[in-house]
Amino acid sequence: MEQKIINILSEIKEDETLKNSLSSDSKIIDKVGLDSLQMINFILMVEEAFNIEIDYEEFDFDYLESINSFCNFLKAI
Incomplete structure (x- = not known):
């Protein structure tokens, strides 16, 4: 799951080097630097990718603290 998230981030940023530089502890907002449209x-x-629906009303940006915390959020859906 983490690698799939990393691949998606790499695709959005159009930066293949992210695939090798990101880890489960990487901060999505700080390290990757997604703008609002990219987010x-x-x-x-x-x-x-995961055939899920994220409830934006209950979504908390704390889930984006790291790739690992975002994966934990996705697993709980």
Whole structure:
């Protein structure tokens, strides 16, 4: 799951080097630096990749603290 998230982030940022530089502890917002449009695309791609629906009303940006914390959030859905 973590590698799939890393691949999605790499695709959105159009930066293949992210695949090797990100880890489960990497901070999604600070390390990757998604702008608002990229963040929307990221969430949409995650929903599609994992066939889930994220409730934006209850979504907390704390889930984006790290790739690992985001994966834990996804597992709880």
